[in-house]
Amino acid sequence: xxxxxxxxxxxxxxxxxxxxxxxxxxxxxxxxxxxxxxxxxxxxxxxxxxxxxxxxxxxxxxxxxxxxxxxxxxxxxxxxxxxxxxxxxxxxxxxxxxxxxxxxxxxxxxxxxxxxxxxxxxxxxxxxxxxxxxxxxxxxxxxxxxxxxxxxxxxxxxxxxxxxxxxxxxxxxxxxxxxxxxxxxxxxxxxxxxxxxxxxxxxxxxxxxxxxxxxxxxxxxxxxxxxxxxxxxxxxxxxxxxxxxxxxxxxxxxxxxxxxxxxxxxxxxxxxxxxxxx
Numbered sequence: 159x160x161x162x163x164x165x166x167x168x169x170x171x172x173x174x175x176x177x178x179x180x181x182x183x184x185x186x187x188x189x190x191x192x193x194x195x196x197x198x199x200x201x202x203x204x205x206x207x208x209x210x211x212x213x214x215x216x217x218x219x220x221x222x223x224x225x226x227x228x229x230x231x232x233x234x235x236x237x238x239x240x241x242x243x244x245x246x247x248x249x250x251x252x253x254x255x256x257x258x259x260x261x262x263x264x265x266x267x268x269x270x271x272x273x274x275x276x277x278x279x280x281x282x283x284x285x286x287x288x289x290x291x292x293x294x295x296x297x298x299x300x301x302x303x304x305x306x307x308x309x310x311x312x313x314x315x316x317x318x319x320x321x322x323x324x325x326x327x328x329x330x331x332x333x334x335x336x337x338x339x340x341x342x343x344x345x346x347x348x349x350x351x352x353x354x355x356x357x358x359x360x361x362x363x364x365x366x367x368x369x370x371x372x373x374x375x376x377x378x379x380x381x382x383x384x385x386x387x388x389x390x391x392x393x394x395x396x397x398x399x400x401x402x403x404x405x406x407x408x409x410x411x412x413x414x415x416x417x418x419x420x421x422x423x424x425x426x427x428x429x430x431x432x433x434x435x436x
Contacts, residue, residue: 162371164432165237166196170402171429172233172436176249178422183250183258186412187304188230190335190368190397194302195234197374202382204297207239210267218297219286221271223279224304224333225259226414232256235268237433246436277310279303280330284320287328298385301330306338309347314359320390321360329381331393333368337410356392368395403428 169192177183199205203218211217222231229249236243241255248254255264259274271282283301290297307313320328332352340346349355356363362384366377374395381391399413400406403425406417417425 162196162200162375165200166192166371167402167429168431168433169196169230169233169237171426171431172237172246173229174403174417174422174425174429175435176229176233176246177416178419179247180250181416183229183416184226184414185229185403185416186337186399186406186409186414187224187227187333187335189403189406190399190401191227191302191333192230192402193371193374194331194333194368194395194397195230197371197378198300199234199238201375202378203300207235207267210240212270214270214286214297215293216295216297219270219290219299221279221283221286221299221301222260222273223283223301224276224307225272225274225279227304227333228256228258228260228274231260231268235266236436240268241266243434243436276304276307277312279307280313280316280320283328283330284316284323284325287320287325288323290327291325296327296386298382299328301328303330303332304338305332305334305336305349305352306343306346308332308349308352309343317356317359317361324388325390326388327385328390329378329385329393330390331395333397334394335397335399337399337408337413339410339413341410352394356394360389362387362389362391364391364393366393366395368397369401 249256255266261272287299367373406412
């Protein structure tokens with residue numbers, strides 16, 4: 159799928175430029191999740207960027223729980239038509255709508271919930287999905303979560319809630335990169351066997367390579383085919399933190415630091431401009 163891969167390359171380029179410009183932000187997880195967000199917004203989801211409607215009736219919805227990866231979220235929104243791409247240049251600046259973590263009081267199109275306080279996104283997604291079921295709206299709710307975020311207990315309450323209430327129009331994805339800000343997740347607090355955990359909680363579990371566009375598309379389409387069958391669905395998405403930029407790949411050190419001028423130039427040399435820079 160060369161078109162989607164070109165979009166993903168440009169989004170990765172946006173990410174490193176945005177974070178570098180203000181010397182602040184989270185490039186590692188953003189780069190790792192780029193293929194997923196590209197597939198979701200440009201291929202899989204049924205959504206309407208303009209006019210943006212907060213309630214999202216008769217549309218698929220997406221909730222970003224691990225809000226620190228806002229650079230990839232903002233770029234995907236802008237590139238898919240929610241707001242002008244030129245606004246990416248305001249990332250993390252004073253009075254910008256593109257805050258370090260997505261918020262709603264700036265009224266940025268595409269953002270339906272403030273996120274970044276980890277552990278809350280699945281609860282929000284459950285509420286939105288249950289609302290759709292109550293309103294006979296047959297569209298799907300998608301959410302994205304960090305693996306380190308699953309160390310927050312509220313997630314497991316939401317996981318129980320979703321299975322108990324048979325919220326089968328929900329597809330949650332976990333960015334399973336094994337890294338968090340303080341180091342590898344296995345050293346900070348091991349997550350154990352996530353596949354078995356979700357299965358035992360009553361979820362349908364899928365796995366995919368989150369940095370292989372073909373596998374991302376195929377797995378998301380399979381997940382869609384499993385909706386409406388009485389179980390919530392989770393995708394355990396194996397990614398590499400920093401994917402696409404060789405010196406950032408696989409290291410928790412790039413979770414929340416910005417590249418310097420030399421590193422930016424090196425990163426951009428690996429990410430050819432495909433759609434035009436902002």
